[in-house]
Amino acid sequence: MKTTSATRFAILGLLSLEPMSGYDIRRAVDDVLRHFWNESYGQIYPTLAALEHEGLIRLMPAAARASARRRKVYAIAPAGRRALAAWRRKPPVYRPFRDEMLLRLFFGDAPSTPALLGHVKRLRAAETRRLAEYKAIEARIRREAGDHASRPFWRATLRFGHHRSSAIVRWCDETARALRGSRARTP
Amino acid sequence: MKTTSATRFAILGLLSLEPMSGYDIRRAVDDVLRHFWNESYGQIYPTLAALEHEGLIRLMPAAARASARRRKVYAIAPAGRRALAAWRRKPPVYRPFRDEMLLRLFFGDAPSTPALLGHVKRLRAAETRRLAEYKAIEARIRREAGDHASRPFWRATLRFGHHRSSAIVRWCDETARALRGSRARTP
DNA sequence: ACGGGCATGTAATATGTTACATGATTCA
DNA sequence: TGAATCATGTAACATATTACATGCCCGT
Numbered sequence: 001m002k003t004t005s006a007t008r009f010a011i012l013g014l015l016s017l018e019p020m021s022g023y024d025i026r027r028a029v030d031d032v033l034r035h036f037w038n039e040s041y042g043q044i045y046p047t048l049a050a051l052e053h054e055g056l057i058r059l060m061p062a063a064a065r066a067s068a069r070r071r072k073v074y075a076i077a078p079a080g081r082r083a084l085a086a087w088r089r090k091p092p093v094y095r096p097f098r099d100e101m102l103l104r105l106f107f108g109d110a111p112s113t114p115a116l117l118g119h120v121k122r123l124r125a126a127e128t129r130r131l132a133e134y135k136a137i138e139a140r141i142r143r144e145a146g147d148h149a150s151r152p153f154w155r156a157t158l159r160f161g162h163h164r165s166s167a168i169v170r171w172c173d174e175t176a177r178a179l180r181g182s183r184a185r186t187p
Numbered sequence: 188m189k190t191t192s193a194t195r196f197a198i199l200g201l202l203s204l205e206p207m208s209g210y211d212i213r214r215a216v217d218d219v220l221r222h223f224w225n226e227s228y229g230q231i232y233p234t235l236a237a238l239e240h241e242g243l244i245r246l247m248p249a250a251a252r253a254s255a256r257r258r259k260v261y262a263i264a265p266a267g268r269r270a271l272a273a274w275r276r277k278p279p280v281y282r283p284f285r286d287e288m289l290l291r292l293f294f295g296d297a298p299s300t301p302a303l304l305g306h307v308k309r310l311r312a313a314e315t316r317r318l319a320e321y322k323a324i325e326a327r328i329r330r331e332a333g334d335h336a337s338r339p340f341w342r343a344t345l346r347f348g349h350h351r352s353s354a355i356v357r358w359c360d361e362t363a364r365a366l367r368g369s370r371a372r373t374p
Numbered sequence: 375a376c377g378g379g380c381a382t383g384t385a386a387t388a389t390g391t392t393a394c395a396t397g398a399t400t401c402a
Numbered sequence: 403t404g405a406a407t408c409a410t411g412t413a414a415c416a417t418a419t420t421a422c423a424t425g426c427c428c429g430t
Binding site: 006009010013016033036037038084085087088089091092093094095096097098099100101102103104105106107108109110111112115116118119122126149150152153154155156157159160163164166167168170171174175178179182 | 193196197200203220223224225271272274275276278279280281282283284285286287288289290291292293294295296297298299302303305306309313336337339340341342343344346347350351353354355357358361362365366369
C-alpha cells in the first residue's frame with residue numbers, strides 16, 4: 001500500500017480525543033467533522049484493523065469497556081500519537097477539486113438558464129442552512145469546550161465554513177442577477 | 188455500470204464547443220476547466236470509446252482532420268447534445284467534500300501551532316495566486332469571447348472562484364491572527 | 375540525428391461507497 | 403414481542419490516478 005489517504009489520521013485524531021469503537025467513530029465523523037470530512041464503514045473497519053496491526057492503536061480489554069456488549073473499543077497508542085503529530089505538521093497534498101454545479105454552469109446556454117438558476121437557488125438554500133448550523137455549533141463549542149485546549153482550532157475550522165458559505169451565498173445572489181439579466185438581453 | 192460520474196459530460200461539454208482529440212480534451216481541461224474540474228488520460232480515453240460506442244460522439248473521418256497525423260478527432264453527435272442538455276438541467280448530486288488542511292487544524296495543539304500556521308500561510312499564497320489567475324482569465328474572456336453566447340456562464344464560474352478565493356484569503360488572515368494570539372496566551 | 379512535444383492506450387493500484395449479512399440489546 | 407438502534411464486518415462495484423508502453427512528427 002502506498003497510503004497517502006488521510007483516513008487513518010482522521011481516525012487516529014478522533015481516538016486521540018477519547019477511546020471509541022468503529023461505530024462511535026462513524027458517529028463522531030458525522031457529528032463533528034461533517035463540514036469538512038466524511039468516512040464510511042467500508043473504510044473505518046478495515047483501517048481500524050490495519051492500525052491495530054501496526055501498533056498505532058490498541059483494543060481495550062473487554063473488562064474495561066463501558067457495557068457488556070460486544071463493542072470493540074480502541075484507544076490510541078503512543079506510536080499513534082507520534083504518527084498523528086508527524087502527519088499534522090506535513091503540508092497537506094493538494095487535491096484538485098471538482099464541482100459539478102460549476103461544470104453545468106460553464107456549459108450553460110440560453111434554454112437551460114432557468115434550470116441553472118434553479119441549481120443556484122438550491123445551492124444558496126444549502127449554504128444558508130450551513131450558516132445556521134455553524135452558528136449552532138459555535139454556541140455548542142462555547143458551552144461545552146469553554147476552556148478546552150482544542151477550542152481555538154475547532155473554532156478556526158468553523159470560521160472556515162462560515163467564510164466559505166457566506167462567500168457562496170454572495171456569489172449565488174450575484175450570479176442569479178447576472179443570469180436573469182443576460183436572459184433578458186438574449187431572449 | 189451505474190455511471191453517476193460527470194466525466195462523460197465534461198468531455199461531451201468540451202466537444203460541444205468544437206471537435207477534439209483525447210489529447211486536446213486533456214489540454215482543454217487543464218487550460219479552461221482547471222479551477223473546478225480535472226480529468227486524467229486514464230479516464231478520457233476509455234470514456235471516449237464508450238461515448239462513441241453509445242453513439243453520443245462520432246469519430247471524424249481522417250480526411251477531414253487538420254493534419255495527416257494519426258490523431259483521432261471526435262465530434263459531438265445530436266444524441267450527445269441531447270444527453271448534455273438533459274444532464275445540465277439535472278440538479279447536481281451533493282458530493283461531501285474533504286479538506287485535509289482543516290482536518291489537521293481540527294486536531295491541532297499548541298506544539299503543532301507553528302506548523303499549522305505554515306499550512307495557513309501556504310494556503311493564503313496559493314489562493315492569492317489563483318486570484319491573479321482569475322484576473323488574467325477575465326481579461327482573456329473579454330478579449331476572446333466578447334460576444335460569445337457562453338460568456339455570461341464562463342464569467343459566472345470565474346466569479347465563483349473569485350468569491351471563494353477571496354473568502355479563503357480573509358479566513359487565512361483571521362486564523363493566523365487567532366492562532367498566534369492563542370499561542371501567546373497558552374505558552 | 376535526436377530531443378521534445380504530440381498522441382493513444384492499458385495495467386496496476388488506490389481509494390472509496392453501497393449494499394448486504396448478521397446478530398445483540400434496549401425499550402415501549 | 404417487535405421495532406429501533408447498536409454494532410461489526412465484507413463483497414461488489416465505481417471511480418480515479420499513476421506509471422508505463424509505444425511510437426510519430428517537427429524543428430534545429
